[in-house]
Amino acid sequence: MSDVPAAGAPYAGIVTRGVALAIDAAVLTGGFAVASAVFGLILSLFTSVEVTSPAAVLGVAGTWTCVVVGYFTLGWTIAGETPGMRLMRLRVVDATGRPPGFFRSLLRLAGAVLAAIPFFAGFLLILVDDRRRGLHDMIARTFVVYVVEDYVVVRPLTD
Secondary structure (H helix, E strand, O other), rough: OOOHHHHHEOOHHOOOHHHHHHHHHHHHHHHHHHHHHHHHHHHHOOOOOOOOOHHHHHHHHHHHHHHHHHHHHHHHHHHOOHHHHHOOOOOEEOOOOOOHHHHHHOOOOOHHHHHHHHOHHEEEEEEEEOOOOOHHHHHHHHEEOOOOOOOOOOOOOOO
């Protein structure tokens, strides 16, 4: 198992990861609010469903949970990053430097929920771990690294 994944990419700190999470939360909340409003409007035009009924509230909560799980799990599995992580130039990788698989991503998300339960104490491990891993990273055996890419310098064509 490699101690430094992704060919020596530096490990991401707590502030950058927190900003990425805030961006993802804003994207999720804004997108879900707009989609819910449109769906609610369409539903109110054609049915007489009471939006404050327990069934409606449970349906929205269940849908929200599925959207959040899909957003993070699929983002980490497919690209190793979410839109917030991309903006902050972060990537989740396993010990081989590749994005985690689906079940490892799901395990990481479950670990993030556990890390958040005791007043976010599981995330404070990022401050003291030499590889800057939180509880969820330790559980899933993942790392968050900064994206370090070599840029190709293109010279302009001369006549």
